[in-house]
Amino acid sequence: MPTILRVAVPLPLPDPFDYLPPESVAAASIAVGARVRVPFGARELIGVVVGHGEVERSPRLRPILALFDPRPVFPEPLWQALLWAARYYVHPLGEALATALPAPVRERLDAPEGSHDQALRLRPDPAQRARLRAGSAPALLYDALVDGPQPWSRLRGLSPQSTSARRRLLQLGLVEPLALDAQARLATTAPPPLNAAQQQAVAALVASHGAFATTLLEGVTGSGKTEVYLALIEHALARGEQALVLVPEIGLTPQTLARFRERLAAPVLAWHSGLADGARARAFERARADTPMVVIGTRSAVFAPLPKLGLIVIDEEHDPSFKQHEGFRYHARDVAVVRAKHSGVAIVLGSATPALETLANVERGRFRHLRLDARAGHAQPPAVEVVDVRRERLQDGLGGKALDAIASALARGEQALVFRNRRGFAPVLHCIDCGWHGDCDRCERAFTLHRARARLVCHHCGRERPLPRQCPACQGEGLVAVGIGTERLEAALAQRFPTVPVLRLDRDSARSADQFERVLARAHAGEPCILVGTQMLAKGHDLHGVTVALIADADAGLHSTDPRASERLAQLIIQVAGRAGRGTRRGRVLIQTHHPEHALFRTLLGGGYPAFAREELSLREALALPPYSAQALLRAEARERAPIDQFLAEAAAAVSDDAVRVAGPLPAPHARRAGYERAQVLLEASQRSRLHAALERLLPVLHAHPLARRLRWSLDVDPIALD
Ligand SMILES: [Zn+2]
Ligand SMILES: [Zn+2]
Numbered sequence: 001m002p003t004i005l006r007v008a009v010p011l012p013l014p015d016p017f018d019y020l021p022p023e024s025v026a027a028a029s030i031a032v033g034a035r036v037r038v039p040f041g042a043r044e045l046i047g048v049v050v051g052h053g054e055v056e057r058s059p060r061l062r063p064i065l066a067l068f069d070p071r072p073v074f075p076e077p078l079w080q081a082l083l084w085a086a087r088y089y090v091h092p093l094g095e096a097l098a099t100a101l102p103a104p105v106r107e108r109l110d111a112p113e114g115s116h117d118q119a120l121r122l123r124p125d126p127a128q129r130a131r132l133r134a135g136s137a138p139a140l141l142y143d144a145l146v147d148g149p150q151p152w153s154r155l156r157g158l159s160p161q162s163t164s165a166r167r168r169l170l171q172l173g174l175v176e177p178l179a180l181d182a183q184a185r186l187a188t189t190a191p192p193p194l195n196a197a198q199q200q201a202v203a204a205l206v207a208s209h210g211a212f213a214t215t216l217l218e219g220v221t222g223s224g225k226t227e228v229y230l231a232l233i234e235h236a237l238a239r240g241e242q243a244l245v246l247v248p249e250i251g252l253t254p255q256t257l258a259r260f261r262e263r264l265a266a267p268v269l270a271w272h273s274g275l276a277d278g279a280r281a282r283a284f285e286r287a288r289a290d291t292p293m294v295v296i297g298t299r300s301a302v303f304a305p306l307p308k309l310g311l312i313v314i315d316e317e318h319d320p321s322f323k324q325h326e327g328f329r330y331h332a333r334d335v336a337v338v339r340a341k342h343s344g345v346a347i348v349l350g351s352a353t354p355a356l357e358t359l360a361n362v363e364r365g366r367f368r369h370l371r372l373d374a375r376a377g378h379a380q381p382p383a384v385e386v387v388d389v390r391r392e393r394l395q396d397g398l399g400g401k402a403l404d405a406i407a408s409a410l411a412r413g414e415q416a417l418v419f420r421n422r423r424g425f426a427p428v429l430h431c432i433d434c435g436w437h438g439d440c441d442r443c444e445r446a447f448t449l450h451r452a453r454a455r456l457v458c459h460h461c462g463r464e465r466p467l468p469r470q471c472p473a474c475q476g477e478g479l480v481a482v483g484i485g486t487e488r489l490e491a492a493l494a495q496r497f498p499t500v501p502v503l504r505l506d507r508d509s510a511r512s513a514d515q516f517e518r519v520l521a522r523a524h525a526g527e528p529c530i531l532v533g534t535q536m537l538a539k540g541h542d543l544h545g546v547t548v549a550l551i552a553d554a555d556a557g558l559h560s561t562d563p564r565a566s567e568r569l570a571q572l573i574i575q576v577a578g579r580a581g582r583g584t585r586r587g588r589v590l591i592q593t594h595h596p597e598h599a600l601f602r603t604l605l606g607g608g609y610p611a612f613a614r615e616e617l618s619l620r621e622a623l624a625l626p627p628y629s630a631q632a633l634l635r636a637e638a639r640e641r642a643p644i645d646q647f648l649a650e651a652a653a654a655v656s657d658d659a660v661r662v663a664g665p666l667p668a669p670h671a672r673r674a675g676y677e678r679a680q681v682l683l684e685a686s687q688r689s690r691l692h693a694a695l696e697r698l699l700p701v702l703h704a705h706p707l708a709r710r711l712r713w714s715l716d717v718d719p720i721a722l723d
Contacts, residue, residue, distance in 0.1 A: 002054070002055060003052055004018045004027060004053050004054070004055050005018070005019050005021060005036070005049050005064065006018060006049070006051040006053055007036060007038055007048065007050065008048050008050045009038065009040055009094045010046070010047065010103070011045075011092070011095065012094075012095050014700070016050050016094065017040070018053065018055065019036075019038055019062060020062065022063055022065070022066070022067060025067065028052065030064075030067060030070070031072050032050060032052070032079075033048060033049065033071075033079050034048070034068065034071065034072055035048055035049075035067075035068040035069060035073050035106065036048070036049055036065075036066065037068070038062075038064050039065060044065060046106045048094075048097050048101070050093060073101060073305075074101075074303075075305055075307040077309070077339060077344075078303065078305060078306075078339060078342075081335055081338045081339035081342055082096060082097060082303075084335075085330050085335050085338070088692070088717060089328065089329055089717045090695045090699055090715050090717055091327075091328045091329070095327060095328055096330075099300070099327065100303035101303075102280065104278070119151045119177070120141075120145060120152060120169075120176070121145060121148070121175065122142070122145045122146070122174065122175055123173060123174060123175060123176055129142060129174070131172060136165075137158075137159045137162065137165035138165040138168045140158050140165070141159075141166060141175075142169060142174060148254075148258045149261075153278075153279035153282075154254075189262045192227065194228075195374070197373060197374060198224055198227055198231075198372065201217060201228050202235075204370060205232055205346060205348065205370075209235070209239075209346065210344070211346075212340055212341045212343070212345060213346050213347075214340065214346075214349065214361070214366065214367045215348050215349065215369070215370055216317075216349050216354055216358055216359075216367050216369050216370070217349065217351075217372065218350075218354055218370070218371050219350065219351075219372030219373075220352050220374075220381070220578070221352045221575065221578025221579075223352075223372035223373065224372065225350045226315070228348075228350075228372070229245065229313045229315065229348070230260070230263050232313070232346075232348065233264060233311060233313070234264065234265075235311075236310040236311040237265065237294070239310060240292055240308065241292065241310025241311065242290075242292060242293050242294070242306045242308045242309050243293075243294045243295075243310060244295050244306055244311070244312045244336075245260070245301075245314075245315065246296075246299070246302060246312070246315065246322065246332055246336060247316065248298070248316045248322070249321035250535070250536050251298075252270065252272050252296065252297065252298055253516065253520075254517055255517065257270055260294065260296055266293050266294060267286070267293045268293070268294045268295075269286060269287060269293060269294070269295045269296070269297075269304075271287075271296065271298070271300070271301035271304055272297050272298045272300070272301070273300055287304045287305045287306055288305045290307045290308045291308075292308070298321065299322055299324060299332040300332075302332040302336050302339065309339075309345055311346055312347040312348070313347075313348045314333050314348070315350050316351055317351045317354065317355060317358060318351045318353055318571060320720055320721075323718075323720045326714075329714070329715075329716045329719075333349065333355075334718070352575070353570065353571040353575065355567075356567055356616060356617055356627055357626065359613050359617060360617060380586045381581075382577050382581045382586065382587030382588055382589050383586065383589070384589040385589070385590050385591070386601045386605065387401050387402065387592050387596075389592045389594060390594050395492065396491075397420070397488065398489070398552065401590065402550045403496065405550070405590055406493075406548055409528075410497060410528045410530070412547075414545055414546070414548070415523065415526075415531065415545035415546045415547065415548075416530045416548040416550070417530075417532075417537065417548070417549040417579055417580065418489055418530060418531070418532045418549075418550045418552055419533065419534075419538055419549065419550065419552060419576050420484060420485065420532070420534065420551075420552040420553060421534050422448075422483070422484065422485045423448070423486055423506045423507060423508055424457065424486070424487055425448075425450055425451040425488045425491075426448070426451075426483045427448055427482070427483040427484075427485060428447075428449070428481070428483055429446075429449045429467075429468075429480075429481060430481075430482045431479055432478040432479075433474050433478035434471060434474040434476065434478070436471050436472065436473035437482075438456050438465070438468075440460065440463050442458070442461050442463060442672070442673070443461050443670075443674060445460055449467065449481050450487065450508070451467070451487060451488075452487060455467055456468075460674070461674035463674075486533060486534060487504070487508070490504045493530050493532060497530060500527075501529045502529070502530045503522055503530070504519075504531075504532045504533060505519050505520075505532070505534070505536050505537045506534040507534070509533075520543075523545065524543070524545075528545075531543070535572075537579070538572060543579055546579055546581070546587065547580060547586070547588065548588050548589075549576050549577065549580040549590070550589075550592070551573060551576055551589070551591045554569060554593045555594055557572070558593070558598050559595075561722075562721060562722060562723075563623075563625050569600065570600060570609060570612045570613075570616075571609075573591060574604075574609050576589065626718070628686075629686050630685055630687070630691045630718070631682060631683065631717075631718065632682075632683045632684075632695055632716065632718075632719070633680055633682055633715070633716040633722060634648065634651055634682075634683065634702075634714075635678065635714050636648055636711050637673075637677060637678040637679075637711065638676060638677060638710070638711035638712065639676060639677065644665070644677060645665055647707045647711060647713065648679055648680070649665055650701075650705065651681060651702060651705070652681045654698055655698060656694075657685075657693070657694045659685050659686070659690040660684070660685045660690060660691055661683070661684045662682075662683055663682040664681035665680065666679060666680060666682075667679050668680050668723050669723040670723045683695070695715065699715070702715075
């Protein structure tokens with residue numbers, strides 16, 4: 001009986017495909033996990049061998065075209081984690097593997113050695129800077145290096161002339177090249193002394209080295225979690241091991257990288273979805289080496305090979321960006337825990353506001369819990385006040401108390417921060433004469449007014465329209481902007497405080513990491529200023545000069561239909577509060593709301609995040625919501641409603657286990673997006689194993705359904721948003 005190979009191809013198909021080994025190669029000699037090129041219809045694809053099999057006769061099987069590497073492309077523990085993830089998230093293995101091994105890596109993995117990323121750094125003669133014309137490509141490149149060496153892969157994108165600019169700077173002797181490894185080994189600064197709590201945490205974690213254990217490191221903002229991570233990584237490197245650090249999407253700033261590179265005596269590889277194809281393939285290749293190194297990256301870095309992995313750190317483990325929202329819907333934190341288990345290593349989940357799932361795992365005794373309670377250094381916790389704005393006429397979203405607090409901070413030479421989770425000038429453009437308001441016709445949701453660009457923009461599908469001068473319905477002059485976005489706050493504050501800079505940080509004002517850094521650099525300079533922004537501003541940045549932080553509107557989070565809205569709001573309040581008063585001066589936080597009596601404020605301000613979390617967990621338990629139940633969401637969308645309803649109704653009917661509650665089909669909370677009708681079925685069970693058994697039975701029904709190819713559908717296990 002001929003032995004055949006089962007190959008997973010990067011397509012959304014549930015099962016692997018059978019192939020014969022190449023001529024004169026024994027199938028058994030080809031390892032599971034090896035990359036192969038296979039014919040697929042008229043195409044050729046690069047897939048991964050996932051098993052061997054035997055067949056009676058194989059007249060129609062075709063042979064593999066090429067074998068890339070005799071050894072598996074992933075180390076065994078990662079391979080096991082990937083197999084687990086494909087099963088757990090009920091996703092075709094081929095696509096799951098393709099997420100871990102994206103096309104540029106799949107095809108270019110055998111890129112020649114020696115093409116390593118290089119870095120540039122400035123030579124110590126800043127006077128020479130005067131020889132560069134302001135605004136020119138060389139000047140741009142030079143300025144990007146002022147804060148320290150940068151890898152070429154990041155610099156290259158600065159301008160189309162980056163390559164010639166580099167040549168020019170080298171000719172002028174203004175910069176010098178630096179191999180990335182050398183950079184890491186050269187630039188080590190001594191660690192600051194750890195406080196008692198940090199030392200205890202490090203000692204407890206180092207003591208458990210060599211065995212799988214998940215530890216929640218809960219530390220208030222500013223308590224110095226990063227120093228604990230760095231100390232643990234130093235231990236891992238000293239043992240000759242590798243470390244993997246996952247950070248939220250907006251946490252991987254040049255500032256973060258520089259801090260790790262300065263401190264660690266080993267290469268520190270950046271890993272994120274924005275890497276160019278070549279850089280990504282090189283990072284993957286470098287991370288296959290077994291020498292000490294650190295990979296720091298966003299969600300997808302959980303798939304970095306790292307054969308000598310000795311430690312995993314997830315910073316801000318509660319951050320929603322660890323969950324992938326399309327295709328292979330994995331949660332990087334949860335995959336990382338499984339990977340740590342298969343690797344037999346420690347994993348540390350750090351947060352000031354842990355996810356309720358994580359706290360429930362502590363409660364169940366699955367995760368260990370370490371606390372860092374005090375702020376490092378001399379910083380004191382800020383004073384938090386709920387500001388009742390019910391009887392007040394707000395001026396562009398700002399009340400009297402907030403304006404006074406900002407004014408006095410500025411008068412003392414300090415900085416203020418204003419948070420609003422809404423980009424643009426105003427969420428609605430409305431005609432007071434006839435009632436017209438601008439809606440995106442593909443989503444049936446209001447267009448957001450972007451005044452500086454004179455556009456109406458749909459934040460759901462990206463569609464744009466020019467800003468009308470008159471009402472399109474009645475041709476009147478009665479158009480008014482309703483509601484408050486960051487752009488409006490920026491304009492209002494600039495008008496009110498004309499002598500200080502107002503710096504806005506959101507996805508419109510900071511489109512690239514460099515723009516983002518530039519704004520932060522101005523804030524770091526310490527002069528009085530007002531920072532206005534979205535989520536981007538709320539997280540992790542050390543802003544020593546900020547003493548007043550304002551949450552301009554907390555109300556949306558209080559009355560959402562999403563069961564996770566209050567968790568997010570509590571996390572946000574704690575995080576914004578963490579931005580105020582990190583220096584020596586005590587900070588003040590104001591929260592504007594129309595519901596000052598809301599229980600969330602009472603609990604959170606009275607007992608902090610732990611008290612909030614306890615109450616929210618008992619509520620979830622009473623309602624049998626996650627983490628006290630397991631959920632999966634079956635979503636479907638199509639141009640028309642009828643096929644989605646039929647598909648979902650038949651899917652719901654196919655779930656035959658009484659232990660699995662089925663809700664739907666129901667229209668999605670956002671029932672129309674980008675011209676597609678959207679609906680969903682929610683499956684829920686008290687026991688995760690029952691839910692998974694039901695999903696495994698359901699999956700073939702879905703794939704075989706006659707409508708499955710005529711609409712878009714997806715299964716989301718452990719969804720973190722129900723829309
Ligand atoms: Zn009108
Ligand atoms: Zn739209």
